[in-house]
Amino acid sequence: MQVFTGVERPESLSRWRSGVRGRRWAAGLGRWGQALRSPLGLVAATLLGLVLLLAIVGPILWGERADAIDTNALSQGSSSEHWLGTDSLGRDIFYRVLVATRLSVALALLATAIGVAAGVLLGAAPWLLGRRAGRFAVATINVAVAFPALLLVLFFAVIFGVGIRGAVLAVGLGMAPYYARVTSTLVAGVSGRDFVAAARTVGLGRTRILLRHILPNIGEPLIVNATLGAGGALLAFAGLSFLGLGVQAPSYDWGLLLNEGLNGIYVSPAGALAPGVTIVLAGLAFNLTGEVVAKKVGLRTANVRTAYSPVPPATGDEAPAAGRPDPSPVLEVEDLHVTVTGPAGPVTPVRGVSFAIGRGEAVGLVGESGSGKSLTALAVAQLIEAPGRVDARRLEFQGTDLVHTRGRAKGIGRLLGTSLGVVFQDPTTSLNPTMRIGRQLGEVVRRHLGKGWGEARARAVDRLRAARVPAPERRAHQYPHEFSGGMRQRAMIAMAMMGDPALIVADEPTTALDVTVQRQVLRLLQEIRAENHVAVLLISHDITVVGQVCDRVLVMYAGRVVEDLPSSELRTAARHPYTRALLAAVPGMKADRDRPLTIIPGRPVDPAHFPPGCAFADRCPLADDHCRAVDPALTDDGSGRRVACWHAGEPLPVVTEEDSVGVGEAS
Ligand SMILES: Nc1ncnc2c1ncn2[C@@H]1O[C@H](COP(=O)(O)OP(=O)(O)OP(=O)(O)O)[C@@H](O)[C@H]1O
Secondary structure, three states, rough: OOOOOOOOOOHHHHHHHHHHHHHHHHHHHHHHHHOOOOOEEEHHHHHHHHHHHHHHHHHHHHHHHHOOOHHOOOOOOOOOOOOOOOOOOEEEHHHHHHHHHHHHHHHHHHHHHHHHHHHHHHHHHHHOOHHHHHHHHHHHHHHHHHHHHHHHHHHHHHHHOOHHHHHHHHHHHHHHHHHHHHHHHHHHHOOOOHHHHHHHHHOOOOOOOOOHHHHHHHHHHHHHHHHHHHHHHHHHHHHHHHHOOOOOOOOOOOOHHHHHHHOOOOOOHHHHHHHHHHHHHHHHHHHHHHHHHHHHHHHOOOOOOOOEEEEEOOOOOOOOOOOOOOOOEEEEEEEEEEEEEEEOEEEEEEEEEEEEEEOOOEEEOOOOOOOOHHHHHHOOOOOOOOOOEEEEEEEEEEEHHHHHHHHOHHHHHHHHHHHEEEOOOOOOOOOOOOOOOOHHHHHHHHHOOOOOOHHHHHHHHHHHHOOOOOOOHHHHHOHHHHHHHHHHHHHHHHHHHOOOOEEEEOOOOOOOOOOOOOOOOOHHHHHHHHHOOEEEEEEOOOOOHHHHHEEEEEEEEEEEEEEEEEEHHHHHHHOOHHHHHOOOOOOOOOOOOOOOOOOOOOOOOHHHHHOOOOOHHHHHOOOHHHHHHHHOOOEEEOOOOOEOOOHHHHHHOOOOOOOOOOOOOOO
């Protein structure tokens, strides 16, 4: 393993920090700028610009004229001197409308800021509070959203009392449920992303993950929503002032002017209408701007992986004991069950998986889609959250019991954070797009080794170098989008290496990459494993890849390991008909291209309807009534190989060309 290379100078660190902020803002502004360059965007931007300009210069240029009382011109209609007439004290309504822009807009923005802040706090509560209290928070948000916002505003206005302060609080809190709903949806979306899972394996707390990884990724849609909401706040505030609950004389905003104008509507209709028109135009400016930007940047609510909570104690039941190839395995899994919520209720897609991984050993987990490989890996990495459930007779990592320790005891968090690395399938979602690579990698060192950012960054550069990332110093300063797919996966591998890992779990790490890059990444995993004596659990659809990279192959079908054998014997000594079918489905270089690919007939079993006997029976050419009635146990043949089949190793019937028509999923 390469060594830690020392401390960064503080100047470069602060440059690094300010650079991060600058670039992030520049990127955001660039996107908004692009959005506002369309014809509709130009109209919205012009309107908004005008409103903001008026708010700034209005009171400076016309403040005095707007407040000047003229007893000779009380309640006059429109004239060349007073375009919109005068009020009951002879003050010019036109200038008053212009000057009122500042207070109207400022109060609307202040109320929006309060609404967003309260909404973010409430919306993030389900993430921060965990399962039970989180549910209560979600229910509270749902009930609050069900109330008409205007009713809430009036309710709060009565509680907080008449005047500017009460009205600002009322409008802000009245809008909060809406922002809470938006925030909780966005948080749920981002919290299912792989980079959040990666941060959890590092052992970061929920608050820190929220601040570092989630909020920066929902900032943009939140701002867009706030821009849209500001129009509504403007309207609500004007409403309160109109009703006499908001701004009080001698201060004035558009709502109050509208109220005064209505009293003199027969004398000066224009004076009564003008505040209303400005309210509509200003509201439109905010709404249009929000809409245009929302359309351009997209209000993203990322795909949510089911939210899970900490692992409850094991119950352990029927499955066979694991083979123990190593006297001190790094990972021991016995009778692992993972239960998740399917469309029709709880299902258990992983049911009784048992295996062990020795120090420095590479074990491949292979099987068709839906066989339970990823859930097995997530259970090992403690990434299954409620309502998902993990049960196991034994789940030990480095001799530490992971399953009977409720929640994430500090020691376990540190152990997993430093000794277990996870590489996810899709390198585009496994890195936080708003953080520089070096900073993301450095979190492990900061969190668990108690080092400063300088040392953390030095370690990150070192690990990037170990993961064969060219120019690692420069790359550590870059964002994920500046990396190619293969390079991002190298960065993920470097991240998995930031502690001192004993095991790297790689869940289909090459699926999203092209063939050449796949080879490079697999070779890198092999090299890193050899150099650092790290064990690897490699999950893949591709049995040949696993055969080439790993020492041992576990074949999974319908949530169980059906065969466990050394890779070197895969081609010659596989005994389960499913393993042999997987191997036969891989076309060789010498395969006749005019013949259709061999497929495995039938479909994998639905986890909601596992049959009583062998789950593979319906697709197996050797199956008989006994297979359909009694599920075979995974048994050790005494040489460390295990197989679960009543007809293990029996010759398969010859498949004719007619039998193997069609191209199937060559798993
Ligand atoms: N969060 C979840 N909620 C409900 N069902 C789930 C969840 N995660 C996985 N499943 C189901 O559990 C089964 C096993 O999923 P898993 O992801 O472990 O399969 P896999 O073998 O890794 O497949 P793939 O190679 O396609 O990722 C599948 O039927 C899947 O639909």
